Each structure stands twice: as structure tokens, then as C-alpha cells.
Amino acid sequence: MSERPRLTVLSGPSGVGKSTVVAHMRKEHPEVWLSVSATTRKPRPGERHGVQYFFVTDEEMDKLIANGELLEWAEFAGNRYGTPRAAVHERLEAGEPVLLEIDLQGARLVRESMPEAQLVFLAPPSWDELVRRLTGRGTEAPEVIERRLAAARIELAAESEFDTTLVNTSVEDVARELLALMNVV
Numbered sequence: 001m002s003e004r005p006r007l008t009v010l011s012g013p014s015g016v017g018k019s020t021v022v023a024h025m026r027k028e029h030p031e032v033w034l035s036v037s038a039t040t041r042k043p044r045p046g047e048r049h050g051v052q053y054f055f056v057t058d059e060e061m062d063k064l065i066a067n068g069e070l071l072e073w074a075e076f077a078g079n080r081y082g083t084p085r086a087a088v089h090e091r092l093e094a095g096e097p098v099l100l101e102i103d104l105q106g107a108r109l110v111r112e113s114m115p116e117a118q119l120v121f122l123a124p125p126s127w128d129e130l131v132r133r134l135t136g137r138g139t140e141a142p143e144v145i146e147r148r149l150a151a152a153r154i155e156l157a158a159e160s161e162f163d164t165t166l167v168n169t170s171v172e173d174v175a176r177e178l179l180a181l182m183n184v185v
């Protein structure tokens with residue numbers, strides 16, 4: 001590792017492949033620490049509490065927010081999501097490469113509170129391919145897909161706010177590029 005690791009934020013429209021890229025990257029490089037967010041969204045089949053997310057009630061999320069326990073939080077497509085603050089700071093202080101996979105609103109908040117963070121935007125090869133991926137994943141009802149696509153138009157329009165854009169044509173290529181940006185390889 002050539003430089004001190006810093007916080008990296010990966011954002012991009014729902015269905016672009018953020019989780020797929022990060023999972024691929026962490027298979028080879030488990031030393032990259034991925035923050036586990038809290039969310040009020042219901043678990044998808046196979047998702048486990050404490051692994052993909054901390055699945056919390058609305059009341060629990062209210063408390064996390066009120067107690068200042070979240071580094072950032074946002075409402076996205078009808079659910080709330082937030083990054084637990086303490087774990088991120090602990091890992092950064094330990095010198096580990098830290099990655100947040102969060103939406104545009106969260107990325108903007110992190111930029112305000114931690115201007116040294118690098119913001120990476122994951123873009124789809126095309127709009128049609130984004131729709132295919134989001135629909136093909138088969139995890140959301142049609143009305144939820146519509147909400148996520150409406151958010152995607154806003155997120156795509158904000159690409160220039162990010163330090164770097166990676167286009168997710170190949171999971172392997174993007175994972176390699178992200179590792180390089182994080183100074184892990």
C-alpha cells in the first residue's frame with residue numbers, strides 16, 4: 001500500500017452493480033472494510049441481519065438518528081438507510097481501507113463532513129442496460145422499480161459531483177480499478 005488509506009464512497013443508480021463489484025473485490029481483498037448500513041428496508045431472500053445490513057424498525061432508526069450514531073443517513077425509494085459512525089472512524093484510525101456503498105444524498109453528506117473522502121460514481125453502460133439489470137435482479141416490485149429508476153435519473157445527472165466515474169461494463173475490470181483507486185493494489 002503506497003499511501004495512507006482514506007475513506008472511499010461508492011455510489012451509483014440502483015441496479016448498476018455496486019454490490020456485485022464490491023463482493024467480487026472483497027473475495028480477493030477481504031482487507032477492504034465495507035461499512036454495514038442500518039436500514040428500515042425489509043430483508044430480501046438470503047439477506048441476513050448484520051451481514052448485508054442491520055435491519056431495523058422505524059423506531060430504532062429514529063433513535064440512531066437522534067443519538068447521532070449515524071455518519072449520514074438518507075431516505076431512498078421509501079426506506080431509510082444510514083452509516084453507523086463509530087465503526088467507520090475506528091477502522092480509519094486503524095489504517096484500514098474503508099468503503100461505503102451509499103446513495104447520492106449520503107455521498108453529498110459525507111463530502112460535507114469528511115472532505116478528504118474520495119467519491120466514486122459507478123455508471124451503467126447505458127440506460128437500457130440499467131433497466132435490464134434492475135428488472136432482471138427480480139428483487140423489487142414494479143412500483144419500487146419505477147421509484148428506483150426515478151431516483152436513478154437524478155443520480156446520473158449528478159455524476160460530475162464525483163471525483164471519478166467507473167463504467168460497469170465488466171465486474172472484474174471495475175473491481176480492479178476500484179482497488180487501485182483505494183491504493184489496495
Ligand SMILES: Nc1ncnc2c1ncn2[C@@H]1O[C@H](COP(=O)(O)OP(=O)(O)OP(=O)(O)O)[C@@H](O)[C@H]1O
Pocket residue numbers: 012013014015016017018019020021133134136137168169170171
Ligand atoms: N457488469 C455487469 N454485467 C452484467 N450484469 C451485472 C453487472 N454488474 C452487476 N450485474 C447484475 O446487475 C444486477 C444488479 O446488481 P447489484 O445488485 O450489484 O446492483 P446495486 O448497484 O448494488 O443495486 P442497489 O443499489 O439496488 O443495491 C444483479 O443482477 C447483478 O448480477
Ligand SMILES: Nc1nc2c(ncn2[C@@H]2O[C@H](COP(=O)(O)O)[C@@H](O)[C@H]2O)c(=O)[nH]1
Pocket residue numbers: 011012013014018037038041072073074076081082083101102103104105106107
Ligand atoms: N445514504 C445511504 N444510502 C445507502 C446506505 N446503505 C445503502 N444505501 C443505498 O441505498 C440504495 C438502495 O439499497 P438497496 O440495498 O435497498 O438496494 C442503494 O443506492 C444503496 O447504495 C446508507 O447507509 N446510506
